Amino acid sequence: MCERIAGLLTAVSIFLRYLLFTFTEYSIRDGDSEIIYYTNKVLGDRVYEGRIVTHSIFGKPIPQDKLAVKLRTINGSLSKEEIDGKYWNEIENAIKLLAHDNVARYVRHCSCYLSNEPTVVIVTDLCNHEKLETHLPGFLVEDKKILLLQLCHGLNHIHQTNPKPIAHRDLKPSNVLLSLDGKNIKIIDFGISKEFALDENKTITKSTGFSGTLGWVASEMCSNDRSKNFEAWVKADIYSLGLLIYFIFTNGQHPYQGSPAVRHVKIQNKEKPNFSAIENDEEFHDKYLLIDLLKAMLSHEPADRPGITKILQHFFTWNEEKKVIFISDCQQYFGQPCDEVKILRRKAKRQLEINGTVEQRMAYIDRESINSSVDSEKHVWTEEERKALERIHEIIGEDWVKLIKEKLEDPRSESYKNSFTDLVRYIRNTHAHFDEKPEKMKAKLGSRNKGMWNFFASNFPEFFPHLFNLIKNDLKEDHKEKYLAESSSHELSEKNGMIDDKIHNYFSFSVMLVIIAVIIHYILWYFA
The missing domain is CATH 1.20.1440.180 (KEN domain)
Structure with missing residues (x-):
């Protein structure tokens, strides 16, 4: 009997060791450093958890904090202009953004060959890559207000980039993640962000073609010919931010029902957003305050949308x-x-x-x-x-x-x-x-x-x-x-810790359930 138990414990130990410590590791040489990423720790489409290892003068490896490693294969059939627009603009815009708590930090980039294909490697801060909506049901209204304020500060930081302004152009739930400590929300992915060259009238000389994600862009951005002044592009980001705020306060819903394509058509046709998911929440005492803000942000007239300052002043953000x-x-x-x-x-x-x-x-x-x-x-x-x-x-x-x-x-x-x-x-x-x-x-x-x-x-x-x-x-x-x-999140700073605690408790509980399930499974298998 003792031998059986010992064998069982050995089997469980080996399995847990495999489960917790086995990974597939790849290394990319970049000068005196190595960019390491793990293909079994997938964060997104060819985005992996990784780290950078440098070496001291004595040859001792010095690993950095956990990072996100994004791989993009360069299509050889594209022209140089298309390659620059598709790959390097993201890097250039990310480099120009100074450090900010609510924007994912650019770390470094390099180019290399992976499987004989030219590849761009972009390394940024590692965030909590669980979907935002998985955390939202556990957040109080005060917690969600903190997310709102942080999103505003992050987007304002992007819009105020010097010497030329940048528009994100693709704000949506998958491009907003929580930091690993759970205390900050981070805006990520500047793949289609754009730095604008403005003339003396602050007018964009040329900007054509649809950019963004169906169902998450403003009506004026749905057409193919959009030579606009920069204010219009800023206000288009405000519209997307309004959709994102709606998403946060309704635990993952959208003010336009249907598939992404159907939502896109409704927005393009300038239909009124549906606020019933907020109105029907009997426990949400501030619901009409939020609706007042969202009506302005989701206006189909760009000039009627508030700027970031007005959003931060809005009474919905008050305690x-x-x-x-x-x-x-x-x-x-x-x-x-x-x-x-x-x-x-x-x-x-x-x-x-x-x-x-x-x-x-x-x-x-x-x-x-x-x-x-x-x-x-x-x-x-x-x-x-x-x-x-x-x-x-x-x-x-x-x-x-x-x-x-x-x-x-x-x-x-x-x-x-x-x-x-x-x-x-x-x-x-x-x-x-x-x-x-x-x-x-x-x-x-x-x-x-x-x-x-x-x-x-x-x-x-x-x-x-x-x-x-x-x-x-x-x-x-x-x-x-x-x-x-x-308004700032300072008034609600005591709540920040609550967000961190909820994420930490959720993660710990999930890991514990997995381990218990594995042990029970092997006990039943061993004695079967």
Whole structure:
């Protein structure tokens, strides 16, 4: 019996050693160094895990960190211009990109003969080559916001390349990977990226032919003749980034249904994107904030798409505390009276109530006022006013005062009228006097910032985007600096570790399952 067990353990040991340590290794000589890659560690189409080994003056090998080795066979039938465009442009553009946390680092390249065929070898940072969508279901919204911010910073770095700008032109999920430590997202593959020579009007002199991946390019890039100024190319990358952000927040879905070819046709025909996958997520409290951003990014008019700075300023990137404080600050705009002398009079007309836009003026009106008098005179509502009122009451519901009273059991809610501006005032007062509220009400809200935001965002999901768009053009300078500054992942830095932990735990668990399965298989086989 002991001999059987010993034999079993030996067999398992040999198998695990083969499983874990056996590999096929190839070496390419490059000057005083060797580029080594392992064909059993495939990362993509002729992309392998590898490393570079240099030798010290004493001949001792000095291996570098794990790297990605990309092999591209040169088609001998191509002209020199075609070869340069297909192979060397990628290398030249990668070299020009300075080091950045969110762009895969170029390490080196060389040319050689493999199996008697001329081959270009490109070595870059090694990333986690598991598909991005395999990690997404385990990420929280805060984790995904970090990915969004990092993608923006990485793409902005590419667009700001000196002395000539570069457009990536092929942003898609397979060209976005997580770093090995899981703390950063990396933009990879500059195979069809392009550095543009611009004239004095910043216009591209010539650019023809479709480039990109079906279903991941902007509508204006679908035609074959695209002599555009560089801004248009930048905005085309923004469109692809919008598709990628949609993909991240829906765990791998696309706003256009169908095959890649069908998606391409829908985009080319400028059909509206479908946001139902986001709208139907009941647990996603910020869904309409994200949709507000994506509608701009996925506009079929390049000029209407925001630049990277505007994306980083967008309220979707704000944390809960900043959003709740913004609502509180908005009260001073809605509460500003027309006559400073009447500032203490509760019923004094407010500045925006008299001189604001139609949408701002209608924000003061409650539902009952639609068929009532205004200033003791029968008011005839214009079509524009009625539409604005209908939209507001779609957002705040039939009776928000009643809803608040029932859900929070707050008797003070009865002192408010059923208008948009009074809901702003209620949120502001609740936030300012949170500690004074009954314990039962505080327990239902959960906390002063995150809890309050989640409650009001879940009950009035379209409230915040509408509020921001009502007030954004009236913001004072100090509020512009406060709310329109670029967001960074620093505010969410504590979450970064969570991404790393999730990837590490996922990998460790997977390896453990493989080893257990192998051992069980051999035990059953041995005693069969």
